[in-house]
Every structure is written in C-alpha cells, then in structure tokens.
Amino acid sequence: MNKQTYAAVVPAAGIGSRMQAELPKQYLPLSDSTVIELSLATLLAHPKIEQVVVVLAENDHWFKQLSCAQHPKLTLAIGGAERANSVLSGLLAVKQADWVLVHDAARPCLTKGDIDLLIEHTGSKQQGAILATQVRDTMKRCAESGQIIKTVAREQLWHALTPQAFLRDQLIQSLQQGITLGRQITDEASAIELAGLPCSVIAGRADNIKVTRPEDMAMAELFIKQLKNEGLA
Secondary structure, eight states, X not given: OOOOOEEEEXXXXXXXXXXXXXXXXXXXXXXXXXXXXXXXXXXXXXXXXXEEEEEEOTTOOSGGGSTTTTOTTEEEEEOOSSHHHHHHHXXXXXXXXXXXXXXXXXXXXXXXXXXXXXXXXXXXXXXXXXXXXXXXXXXXXXXXXXXXEEEEOOTTOEEEEEEEXXXXXXXXXXXXXXXXXXXXXXXXXXXXXXXXXXXEEEEOOTTOOOOOXXXXXXXXXXXXXXXXXXXXX
C-alpha cells in the first residue's frame, strides 16, 4: 500500500452566539493563548498532518493577528452559510491528501494520542472514523414542551467528537450530495451516513470538550492545565 497522506480542516466561520461574548468564541482568551490557537496547535505539530486549512468568515479580522497565522502548514479558506458549506470549502483548499481530519475550532483540548488513534484506524481499515465517548448518563426523549416521552437505552449511544477522519474525495462527494438534496448535516459523519458509506467510532478522551457556553471555559482551562502537567499539551 502506498503511503497515506493526511491534512486537516478546521471550520472557524461561526460566531458562537451561545457564548454571549463580543468576540467569536474561537478567539476568546484561554490559558495564555486563544481557543482556536490551542485547537490548532496539536494538528500543526503532528508529523503526519501535512496541511491545515482554517475556514474563516469572509469578514474575519481576528485570525491574522494570531501568532500562528503565518505557520507554514496553514492555508486559509472562506466559509459558507452552514458548517457543511464551510467544511466543503476547506476540503477544496486541500492541496493533496488521501485523508482529511475535520476538527472543531472550539475544541482546544485535543491530544496527539487521539489523532494517532484516528490515523492508525484509517490507515489499517481504509474506512472513515470519528472520535467519540460513550454516553454515561440516563437519556430522556422529550416533547418540545419538556415533557418526558420515554427513557432511551444508552448502551449503544455515543457522543460524537472531533476530529472526524474520512477520505477527502469521499467526504467532498458526500457533502455535495447532502447539500444538493437539502439534507440536515450536523457533522461530517452524518454526511457519510446519508451517502450510505461506513463509518466507525473510536473511543477518545472525555476531556476533548467543545467550548459552547461560558461555563465551558473554566473546564477547558482546567483540562489544559492537567494535559500540560501530563506532558500531553
């Protein structure tokens, strides 16, 4: 088998309104850096990832001010109205790669070990995969009113994380198909699923959290401190 090549796409065109902040959440200060710089750091440092495409809003004027903005592995692309459009724009900006890892700009606690798990799986199985954690809590399905309808068995439920890794051309085709058909694409795996293609979950670290609400910042700060103490960040 020929050597497999890897790139990463980081969609960062959103504004993160739930953070209730003046800045988009990816630019908020975190652990002597910013959320997005920490999310990018492990991808940029990984020896097998040859290119990292950051997808920005057209009017973004924050990214160019970051210390990592001139990194030789970085390429910038302009995003679209929805995440799927932004990821597709990023994929089209990848110069050459068999596989692409798509990672949230607001997941600053990613470790090299979790990237290694994805790369090992894709290289050996030749099949897409996502990082995920098993659901631990009791799950309830509710009506819009908040009334509980039923308890859902959690044994085969997983929280989807990122990165999510797929063959570049396969993901491009799946996203284009989903967008054309007007399907709801909440993550890259959902586009692959809609296309009828296989995808696996790989158990990742539970501290790979997404910064979504104000209270997530304190938790991310704590996790990053722990990762640094363990030599993982």
